[in-house]
Amino acid sequence: MPKLALRPSLRFLDTLAGPHGIDGYLEEIDPLLVTGECRAEVVAVERGTEESVTLSLRPNRVWQGFRAGQFVNVAVEIDGVRHQRCYSPACGEGGSEMEITVKRHPEGLVSNFLAERAAPGMVLGLSQAEGDFLLPQPRPESVLLIGGGSGITPLMAILRTLFAEGYERPLALLHYAPDPARAIYREELERLAAEHPNFKLIRSYTRAPGEGEVDGHFSPLHLPQSDPSFAAAETFACGPPALLDTVRGTWSNGLEHRLHVESFVPPSFVPVGNPGEGAVRFAGSGVEVPNSGASLLEQAEEAGVPAEYGCRMGICHTCTCRKVAGTHKNLITGEVSSAPDEEIQLCVSAALGDLTVEL
Amino acid sequence: MTTALPTASPPAPEVAKRPSTNPYSLTPEQFTSLGEELDAIRQRVLADRGERDADYIRGVIRAQRGLEVAGRGLLWAGVFPPAWLAGTAALSVSKILDNMEIGHNVMHGQYEWMNDPKLSGKQFEWDTACPADQWRHSHNYMHHTHTNVVGKDRDIGYGILRMSEEQEWNPYYLANPLWAALLASFFQYGVALHDLEVERIASGETSLAEKRELLRAIWEKVRRQTLKDYVVFPALSGPLFVFPLAGNVTANLVRNLWSFTIIFCGHFPEGTHEFSEEETENESRGEWYHRQLLGSANLSGGPLFHIMSGNLSFQIEHHLFPDLPANRYAEISVEVQEVCERYGLPYNVGPLGKQFGSVVRKICRLALPETEQRSRLGRSTGVLLDGLGGLGGATRKLGGLVKKVGAVKKVGRLALRS
Numbered sequence: 001m002p003k004l005a006l007r008p009s010l011r012f013l014d015t016l017a018g019p020h021g022i023d024g025y026l027e028e029i030d031p032l033l034v035t036g037e038c039r040a041e042v043v044a045v046e047r048g049t050e051e052s053v054t055l056s057l058r059p060n061r062v063w064q065g066f067r068a069g070q071f072v073n074v075a076v077e078i079d080g081v082r083h084q085r086c087y088s089p090a091c092g093e094g095g096s097e098m099e100i101t102v103k104r105h106p107e108g109l110v111s112n113f114l115a116e117r118a119a120p121g122m123v124l125g126l127s128q129a130e131g132d133f134l135l136p137q138p139r140p141e142s143v144l145l146i147g148g149g150s151g152i153t154p155l156m157a158i159l160r161t162l163f164a165e166g167y168e169r170p171l172a173l174l175h176y177a178p179d180p181a182r183a184i185y186r187e188e189l190e191r192l193a194a195e196h197p198n199f200k201l202i203r204s205y206t207r208a209p210g211e212g213e214v215d216g217h218f219s220p221l222h223l224p225q226s227d228p229s230f231a232a233a234e235t236f237a238c239g240p241p242a243l244l245d246t247v248r249g250t251w252s253n254g255l256e257h258r259l260h261v262e263s264f265v266p267p268s269f270v271p272v273g274n275p276g277e278g279a280v281r282f283a284g285s286g287v288e289v290p291n292s293g294a295s296l297l298e299q300a301e302e303a304g305v306p307a308e309y310g311c312r313m314g315i316c317h318t319c320t321c322r323k324v325a326g327t328h329k330n331l332i333t334g335e336v337s338s339a340p341d342e343e344i345q346l347c348v349s350a351a352l353g354d355l356t357v358e359l
Numbered sequence: 360m361t362t363a364l365p366t367a368s369p370p371a372p373e374v375a376k377r378p379s380t381n382p383y384s385l386t387p388e389q390f391t392s393l394g395e396e397l398d399a400i401r402q403r404v405l406a407d408r409g410e411r412d413a414d415y416i417r418g419v420i421r422a423q424r425g426l427e428v429a430g431r432g433l434l435w436a437g438v439f440p441p442a443w444l445a446g447t448a449a450l451s452v453s454k455i456l457d458n459m460e461i462g463h464n465v466m467h468g469q470y471e472w473m474n475d476p477k478l479s480g481k482q483f484e485w486d487t488a489c490p491a492d493q494w495r496h497s498h499n500y501m502h503h504t505h506t507n508v509v510g511k512d513r514d515i516g517y518g519i520l521r522m523s524e525e526q527e528w529n530p531y532y533l534a535n536p537l538w539a540a541l542l543a544s545f546f547q548y549g550v551a552l553h554d555l556e557v558e559r560i561a562s563g564e565t566s567l568a569e570k571r572e573l574l575r576a577i578w579e580k581v582r583r584q585t586l587k588d589y590v591v592f593p594a595l596s597g598p599l600f601v602f603p604l605a606g607n608v609t610a611n612l613v614r615n616l617w618s619f620t621i622i623f624c625g626h627f628p629e630g631t632h633e634f635s636e637e638e639t640e641n642e643s644r645g646e647w648y649h650r651q652l653l654g655s656a657n658l659s660g661g662p663l664f665h666i667m668s669g670n671l672s673f674q675i676e677h678h679l680f681p682d683l684p685a686n687r688y689a690e691i692s693v694e695v696q697e698v699c700e701r702y703g704l705p706y707n708v709g710p711l712g713k714q715f716g717s718v719v720r721k722i723c724r725l726a727l728p729e730t731e732q733r734s735r736l737g738r739s740t741g742v743l744l745d746g747l748g749g750l751g752g753a754t755r756k757l758g759g760l761v762k763k764v765g766a767v768k769k770v771g772r773l774a775l776r777s
């Protein structure tokens with residue numbers, strides 16, 4: 001995380017406060033006072049649909065703002081363990097508060113926790129905004145947005161930003177949801193469509209045929225419904241993998257440059273492979289090897305990736321390394337975990353299927 | 360890189376080990392089940408870690424930060440004797456908590472499961488002269504993996520003292536008690552220089568040039584610590600600088616003496632065992648646990664004493680499970696004692712006075728060479744032999760009297776050397 005440049009007076013205090021630094025003391029007064037870590041306080045909670053919760057966050061001074069379409073990593077502590085998830089802010093650019101909408105997944109630890117327990121005053125960890133799912137400058141002649149499920153959130157940020165700027169050129173949204181009750185931001189979208197003649201809203205309720213303007217999952221046949229010719233519009237699509245696959249297929253043959261895609265894969269759905277399957281990727285060294293099923297330390301050594309190690313029996317934590325993604329099994333305890341961004345001991349961890357470590 | 364690494368291939372074939380001279384040795388089946396029972400305790404705690412442990416360590420950190428701010432503040436006004444005393448006491452406690460219950464335990468990775476970067480074992484830095492990275496190597500790896508293996512565990516004497524009969528005597532060790540007093544007083548620098556392996560540089564096994572990088576890191580850390588404690592904070596008091604300076608010197612000394620005392624009580628009181636390199640080759644998990652059990656000693660006391668000792672008063676539990684949150688050691692200790700009883704293994708525990716007294720006696724005893732001691736010890740050796748032999752026989756299923764006699768003879772030879 002980029003550290004905010006400290007003023008000389010703060011830097012002097014940081015020396016005095018060594019080795020923990022000034023933040024080690026400031027956060028005991030108020031967790032939002034820290035100067036080197038982005039955090040946000042929940043200021044409002046709205047449970048918009050049965051399946052989603054919308055949080056208004058007020059980030060601390062470290063926050064550098066975001067551009068519509070980008071995402072942030074939100075960290076929340078559940079039973080002592082910090083979990084991180086990506087969410088796209090749904091609010092317009094600028095402003096001191098930020099809005100995220102979290103869709104509940106039946107087995108989603110973080111989404112269920114936030115849906116049930118989020119309350120004003122709660123402090124969450126935050127990363128700076130990332131991602132290149134961005135509106136070009138100057139703004140395009142026409143814009144087409146395609147969203148499914150919680151993929152609507154970055155598109156809301158784009159819509160709200162465009163309207164705030166007074167965008168008057170053709171704009172359309174193809175919105176996919178199971179039924180009207182589960183369509184996130186439905187009311188606001190209807191209101192925007194009524195207020196702005198240049199904005200065309202086309203809904204498909206995949207489990208409630210006849211309720212929307214079109215029916216079923218995304219198909220190129222839905223496109224003529226949108227006013228701007230789809231080939232000419234700058235297109236932004238965000239949603240589940242199946243939706244994005246069909247969209248990519250449609251925007252082939254020379255149209256790819258107009259298509260921007262952002263995919264959402266909830267971590268609880270990471271496929272779990274077998275010990276000898278998939279590939280192990282050492283992200284820091286740019287090396288990828290077929291997963292042999294041996295401990296990750298042994299695989300790193302065989303691949304010539306320099307790895308620190310000590311006891312080789314899981315006690316000294318010298319080989320501890322951050323797992324970026326994938327499922328690993330602890331060879332001593334037998335514990336299996338698919339959590340992303342997790343510290344693991346390479347000497348006693350084996351990959352189940354594809355796995356990436358920061359080594 | 361790869362060529363120098365130890366093999367990632369299957370473990371070396373089972374080599375017939377020489378019969379253990381350890382009177383508490385177990386049968387192979389017992390070693391296996393001991394390993395399984397201790398693994399089960401570990402597993403249960405791993406699965407139960409949660410908010411309670413997170414709240415605990417954060418509470419200790421909060422207390423330490425509060426004490427440090429209070430201590431520095433009071434010492435700023437240290438010209439008033441009550442403020443000086445209170446400030447020095449607060450800062451001493453703060454440094455002890457920072458080094459022991461927080462630093463030592465966090466750097467073991469005890470709270471890594473929390474995924475909080477500030478409690479990550481690899482990133483934590485502590486308020487002492489030793490750079491955290493070097494500590495992680497010399498302590499987490501070298502000491503905890505090779506605990507009490509003479510020649511491998513450099514905590515046996517820190518390369519300065521003679522703490523084992525297996526270390527060959529030379530006249531330098533006549534001053535063993537003096538070296539110990541110096542090490543205790545300047546313990547933070549002793550720890551800082553630990554990874555430098557001064558004695559291996561002296562013997563020519565390695566050179567100062569090879570250790571340049573380590574030295575640079577030590578110098579960098581010592582410089583920052585010295586600047587903070589002995590220059591900047593005293594300077595803030597202007598002409599009255601001598602009061603905070605004296606307070607900071609005292610707090611560092613108190614922390615040094617306390618941590619030395621606790622740490623030396625962990626492995627050197629009477630009754631702790633040492634092991635040879637041959638003995639520990641191809642060690643199984645059960646044998647590794649067995650060595651940790653026999654090589655460590657606990658201190659009895661109340662909850663505050665345990666916190667102030669960084670829970671190293673539960674040295675046995677800490678050595679069995681170095682990466683379990685230390686606040687769990689007290690509850691685990693009940694189960695560990697029960698396991699020890701069933702396997703006929705000693706569980707070395709005593710109050711601080713008794714354990715430290717026995718460490719001091721050992722430091723003094725080992726100042727003298729064995730030849731002088733031998734005549735004095737001669738009379739008591741017979742008694743010692745009987746005792747050890749009897750215990751060994753009770754816990755081992757050695758077939759045949761001949762083997763038993765052989766083993767007792769070996770114990771005897773070891774004892775005679777002392």
